[in-house]
Amino acid sequence: MLFKMAWRNVWRNKRRSIITMASVSFALFFALVMRSMQLGTYDQAYSSVINATTGYLQWQGEGYWEKQSLERSFSPNEEDLAKIENHPEVIDLVPRLESFALLASDHSDTRPGLIRGIEADKESLYFGLADKIESGHLPAKGENGVVLAKKLAENLGLSIGDTLVIIGQGYHGMSANGKYPVIGLAKLPNPDANKSTVFIGLEQMQELTGAFGQYTGLVLIPKSTDKLAALKTELSAKLSEGSEILTWREMMPELIQAMEADSAGGLAILFILYLVIGFGIFGTILMLSAERRPEFGILISIGMNRARLAVTTFMETSFLSLLGILLGSILSLPISWYYHLNPIQLSGEMEKMTEEYGMEPIIPFSVDPSIWLTHGLVVLVISMILGLYAVFSIYRLSPVKAMRR
Amino acid sequence: MKTLFNIAWRNIWRNKLRSSVVIISIMLGIWAGIFVSAFSFGLNDQRKDALLKNQFSHIQVHKAEWKDQMEVEYLLSEAKAILSSLSSKTEIAAVAPRVIANGMAATAHYSGGVQIYGIEAEAENKLTGLAAKIDSSGKYFSKKGRNPILIGAALAEKLEVKPGSKVILNFSNANNDLVSASFKVKGIYTEVSSTIEKMKVYVRANDLQELLGIGAEDYHEIAAFAENEADSDSLKTWLQGQYPNQLVESWKDLAPELAYSDSIMTQMLFIIIGIIMLALSFGIINTMLMAVLERRKELGVLMCVGMSKGRVFSMIIIETLYLSLIGGPLGIILGYFSVEQGKLSGLSLEVFSDGLASYGIGTIIYPSVPSSFYFGTAAIVFIMTLLASIYPARHALKLNPIETIRTI
Numbered sequence: 033m034l035f036k037m038a039w040r041n042v043w044r045n046k047r048r049s050i051i052t053m054a055s056v057s058f059a060l061f062f063a064l065v066m067r068s069m070q071l072g073t074y075d076q077a078y079s080s081v082i083n084a085t086t087g088y089l090q091w092q093g094e095g096y097w098e099k100q101s102l103e104r105s106f107s108p109n110e111e112d113l114a115k116i117e118n119h120p121e122v123i124d125l126v127p128r129l130e131s132f133a134l135l136a137s138d139h140s141d142t143r144p145g146l147i148r149g150i151e152a153d154k155e156s157l158y159f160g161l162a163d164k165i166e167s168g169h170l171p172a173k174g175e176n177g178v179v180l181a182k183k184l185a186e187n188l189g190l191s192i193g194d195t196l197v198i199i200g201q202g203y204h205g206m207s208a209n210g211k212y213p214v215i216g217l218a219k220l221p222n223p224d225a226n227k228s229t230v231f232i233g234l235e236q237m238q239e240l241t242g243a244f245g246q247y248t249g250l251v252l253i254p255k256s257t258d259k260l261a262a263l264k265t266e267l268s269a270k271l272s273e274g275s276e277i278l279t280w281r282e283m284m285p286e287l288i289q290a291m292e293a294d295s296a297g298g299l300a301i302l303f304i305l306y307l308v309i310g311f312g313i314f315g316t317i318l319m320l321s322a323e324r325r326p327e328f329g330i331l332i333s334i335g336m337n338r339a340r341l342a343v344t345t346f347m348e349t350s351f352l353s354l355l356g357i358l359l360g361s362i363l364s365l366p367i368s369w370y371y372h373l374n375p376i377q378l379s380g381e382m383e384k385m386t387e388e389y390g391m392e393p394i395i396p397f398s399v400d401p402s403i404w405l406t407h408g409l410v411v412l413v414i415s416m417i418l419g420l421y422a423v424f425s426i427y428r429l430s431p432v433k434a435m436r437r
Numbered sequence: 438m439k440t441l442f443n444i445a446w447r448n449i450w451r452n453k454l455r456s457s458v459v460i461i462s463i464m465l466g467i468w469a470g471i472f473v474s475a476f477s478f479g480l481n482d483q484r485k486d487a488l489l490k491n492q493f494s495h496i497q498v499h500k501a502e503w504k505d506q507m508e509v510e511y512l513l514s515e516a517k518a519i520l521s522s523l524s525s526k527t528e529i530a531a532v533a534p535r536v537i538a539n540g541m542a543a544t545a546h547y548s549g550g551v552q553i554y555g556i557e558a559e560a561e562n563k564l565t566g567l568a569a570k571i572d573s574s575g576k577y578f579s580k581k582g583r584n585p586i587l588i589g590a591a592l593a594e595k596l597e598v599k600p601g602s603k604v605i606l607n608f609s610n611a612n613n614d615l616v617s618a619s620f621k622v623k624g625i626y627t628e629v630s631s632t633i634e635k636m637k638v639y640v641r642a643n644d645l646q647e648l649l650g651i652g653a654e655d656y657h658e659i660a661a662f663a664e665n666e667a668d669s670d671s672l673k674t675w676l677q678g679q680y681p682n683q684l685v686e687s688w689k690d691l692a693p694e695l696a697y698s699d700s701i702m703t704q705m706l707f708i709i710i711g712i713i714m715l716a717l718s719f720g721i722i723n724t725m726l727m728a729v730l731e732r733r734k735e736l737g738v739l740m741c742v743g744m745s746k747g748r749v750f751s752m753i754i755i756e757t758l759y760l761s762l763i764g765g766p767l768g769i770i771l772g773y774f775s776v777e778q779g780k781l782s783g784l785s786l787e788v789f790s791d792g793l794a795s796y797g798i799g800t801i802i803y804p805s806v807p808s809s810f811y812f813g814t815a816a817i818v819f820i821m822t823l824l825a826s827i828y829p830a831r832h833a834l835k836l837n838p839i840e841t842i843r844t845i
Contacts, residue, residue: 047730048723055719062712099595101547132549134541134607134615141508142609143539144550187506199607199615200541201548228550286631293786297477301709304469305716311462312720318455319727384694 034340038347042355045320049352052316056356056411057363059309063302063407064364065397070298072372072398074291078280080392083159084222086283087126087251088260091116091267094276096248097283102131102203105246106275115270116252121263126154126251129237133200133208135230137188145184145228147198149237158253161218161231168192168216171233177215179231187227190214196230203243210240221392252277302407306414314418317349321422328426329434342423349422353415357408365404371397441748445755452728459724460764463717463818467768468775470713471814474706475776475804476784481702482805485695487629491565493688493695494660495669496676501684503657507539509611509649516656519680523661528672530664533560534656536645540608542588542638546597551638553606555645564662567626567639575600575624584644585623589634593625600624606638611650618648703810710814711821717761718825725757725829736833737841750830757826758819765818769811779804 042049082088090097093106108116116122129149136142152170156162162170171177178196180188190196194214202208212232220226238244254263260279268277281288321328331341375396378386383393449456489495498519500511513519516534523532536555541548558578562568568577571587578585586604588596598604602622610616620640628634646653663669669687677685689696729736736749783801 047726051719051723051726055716055723058719059716062716099547099597100549101595103546132541136609136615139613141506141539141613142607142615144541146550201543205545297473300473300476301712304466304473304713307469308462308466308713308716308720311458311465312716312723315455315458315462315720315724318458319724322452322455323731382697 034344035347038344038351041344041348042351048316048319052313052352053356053359055309055312056353056415057358057360059305060357060360060407060411061364063305064361064404065367066298066302067403067407068364068368068397068399069371069395070295071400071403072375072396074295075398076375076392076394076396077291078287080221081284081287082280084220084225086249086278086280087159088254088257088280089252089264089277090283091125091250091252091275091277092248094274097278100130100248102129102201102241102243102246102248105129105203105243105248107245107247108250108275109272112271112275116250116267119267121255122267123253123255124154124158126158126253127151127234127247128249128251129234129241129243129246130248131200131202131208131237131241133198135184135188136197136199137190137194138197139189141188142199143184143187143228145230146225147200147230147232147237147240149232149234149240151234152231158251164218164220166217166219168214170216170231171236173233174235175215175233176212176236177233178212179216179218180214181226181229182217182219183223183226184228184230185214185217192216198230198240200241202241203246206242208241212236306410309411310414310418313349313353313415314421316352317418317422320349321345321425325429325434328429329431332429333431333435338426338429342426345422345426346416346419349419350412350416353412357411361404361408368397368399371395372399441752442755445752445759448728448752449756449759455724455727456760459720459760460767462720463761463764464768464771466713466717467710467765467814467818468771470710471769471772471806471811472775472779472804474709474810475772475779475806476802477706478702478806478810479779479802479804481698483802485699488692488695489666489688490662491628491630492633493691494564495663495666495688496661496673497686497691498659498661498676498680499657499684499686501682504684507537507657509538509609509651512651512655512657513659513683515680515683516659517654519659519676519683522679523659523676526672528664528668530662531560531564532659532661533557533564534642535561535658535660536642536649536651536655537657538608538645538649540606542592542596543605543607544596544598544602547595549592549595549635551592551606552636553608553645554637554639555642556639557642561639564660570626570628571624572627575622577624578639578641582621582623584618584620585641586620587624587626587639588622589637590625590627591631591634592636592638593622595635598622604638606640608649610648616648620644703807703813706810707813707817710817714817714821718821721757721760721822721825722828724760725753725826726832728756729753729829729833733836733841736836737838740836740838741842746834749833753830753833754823754826757829758822761818761822765815765822769814772806772814773811776804776806 093104096104117125131147132144133147134142135145152161152172156170165179166182168179170179180190180196185191192214196212196214198208198210198212200208218231220229238246254260264277264279328341332338375394378393378395386393498513500513503511520532520534523529534557538553540551540553542551562577571577588598588604596604600622604620604622605617606620607615607617643653646655663672673685673687740749780803783803786800786802
């Protein structure tokens with residue numbers, strides 16, 4: 033009964049209800065599309081940067097990440113290795129041995145570069161490295177050869193079949209010098225990486241640096257990326273001294289914070305929007321309770337319980353915003369969904385800007401249901417709090433005075 | 438007409454609470470909008486200033502080939518002449534030449550790629566204020582000492598060096614031979630951007646020239662800072678005219694994305710103000726529509742006694758404008774004062790410090806707004822309100838005077 037009354041009350045003043053709903057749905061629509069875009073961008077930025085660099089979880093020698101020096105590389109003991117490998121949440125381990133060195137060809141300057149010793153099969157399987165190869169191929173297991181990032185190859189004046197000279201510092205202060213044939217060229221999306229990366233087989237790298245059996249990191253491939261922190265804690269507890277497990281959040285705090293700062297800016301704008309909409313809803317509730325004073329007075333004096341009246345009015349105002357919320361959510365869904373499937377392609381300066389940060393120049397939208405839930409809920413809570421004004425005014429109402437007007 | 442304004446003014450105060458809610462919502466909306474915009478402007482300006490001061494300067498001159506490939510041999514052919522014509526120009530505040538080599542810095546603990554900048558101590562300090570960035574444990578370059586080097590704090594941590602330690606630099610010289618030289622850390626510099634700290638090391642130009650096997654007046658780069666940033670483009674044209682064989686670039690060429698974000702900033706923020714105003718106009722329309730509907734009878738009477746439709750229409754529009762002409766300016770004034778206050782005290786963003794540092798700015802943000810932005814905002818408020826007022830005013834026009842006064 034109360035429910036029905038509230039519902040009918042909503043439609044007593046159609047125009048006003050529709051405008052109020054429209055304002056709620058506009059704000060929510062805007063908020064949802066914006067958040068969906070922002071969060072989608074972060075997701076894609078995270079995953080592209082994570083996949084191109086550290087992976088979600090890495091098992092490293094203690095203190096390696098801070099110094100990133102071969103001296104802190106490690107070689108896991110059998111026991112630990114078995115424990116990690118057999119953990120049901122870990123699909124695989126991808127070993128890496130990385131170090132900086134000087135690169136040269138016979139007819140150019142030397143320039144610094146990052147030598148990444150990898151297992152090509154695994155890198156391709158989990159991080160799509162093979163897709164980035166433009167010509168040639170990645171070094172197969174045991175093959176003696178290097179793949180150069182494209183820009184680096186240009187700068188060094190090297191192409192497939194030429195020889196790359198590596199001059200560097202190995203493990204325990206050994207010198208790490210070697211000559212390798214170039215067997216492939218890779219186009220890396222991050223411009224910095226594209227200017228400096230050399231891929232080499234893991235065993236060749238271990239031989240070059242004298243770090244036999246050592247790794248600078250083992251990337252753990254988790255089954256799901258949702259509960260990394262918990263997985264980290266669980267795995268860390270099993271490890272013996274000397275090595276540690278880091279999540280990408282620990283390895284790249286700058287990335288997170290830059291995104292969080294950006295996200296905070298977006299939330300600030302939404303906050304203003306909600307503030308403004310809140311006032312709009314409040315205005316409606318104010319009008320509604322003012323124009324119905326005589327009616328409320330009559331209802332109370334003929335014996336309607338104040339609580340029931342209050343509940344009816346509260347339901348009425350909640351309906352209003354609920355309808356607005358539903359409308360806004362439904363309207364925003366096709367847009368987010370469309371751009372989720374067909375990300376916006378950036379061009380011109382924007383493209384350069386995103387590439388400078390090492391990301392792909394696209395803006396995909398996120399369709400994570402939690403965005404809809406959170407913002408729908410926020411608006412609902414705001415309107416419910418404002419709805420309390422109507423409840424309050426009903427309890428304060430003096431029927432005689434209200435009817436006399 | 439004056440009467441109309443009077444009536445409209447009194448009308449909006451007939452329901453004080455309702456009008457106040459609208460006025461306050463406009464005021465708060467505009468205030469918050471301005472403040473957020475000022476914050477974004479401030480952030481962007483600070484980033485730009487920091488990057489120009491530390492990294493790009495206003496103008497840079499290179500040999501044309503340098504842009505594609507930073508080879509030792511691509512030296513500026515008229516370095517001395519360029520230097521003297523730049524320093525004789527009054528619009529130029531500071532100018533400094535640099536020798537640049539790519540190489541590796543190594544200690545027993547770590548080795549990593551670096552860009553080695555050979556600088557003229559005094560000129561460089563004037564250009565980028567390098568001496569002030571050196572922390573208290575070390576010193577800036579002086580004439581004395583052999584092969585001193587300045588290292589960024591982030592790199593120093595990795596190399597595990599402090600002032601007095603030795604660092605080996607490896608790079609190739611003009612004959613493509615590998616040179617390995619030992620440098621003594623003179624000081625550790627800090628920079629807002631940790632990327633720069635990891636990448637750039639500074640040595641004296643003479644030391645580097647000698648090791649590279651190039652002349653004492655050979656440089657790869659000349660960077661200049663104008664007294665006034667707005668002159669960058671005209672100075673660039675002038676200098677390019679003087680030295681057609683060199684590549685002269687302004688910061689807009691060197692960092693196009695910086696110039697771009699600068700230019701779209703204002704548009705973006707006006708869009709945000711527009712969206713806020715759009716949300717506000719729902720409230721305005723609603724309130725004014727109610728005001729018209731509850732005064733149906735009164736408006737009917739007015740029309741019956743001979744008030745023209747045009748006047749009724751204008752009256753409603755004026756009432757609507759009053760609402761936002763009180764709320765809007767109040768919001769703008771509040772915005773102005775809070776921005777001015779923010780300029781003095783700054784807003785601390787300590788929580789995001791690492792992220793901001795990689796973005797190239799410090800943690801204290803000073804909001805700032807070009808004064809044209811206030812006028813733009815005022816214009817948006819006025820236009821949007823005018824648009825919002827049309828619906829309720831039209832509704833008043835459609836009232837049938839006879840019908841409205843017949844009902845109770």
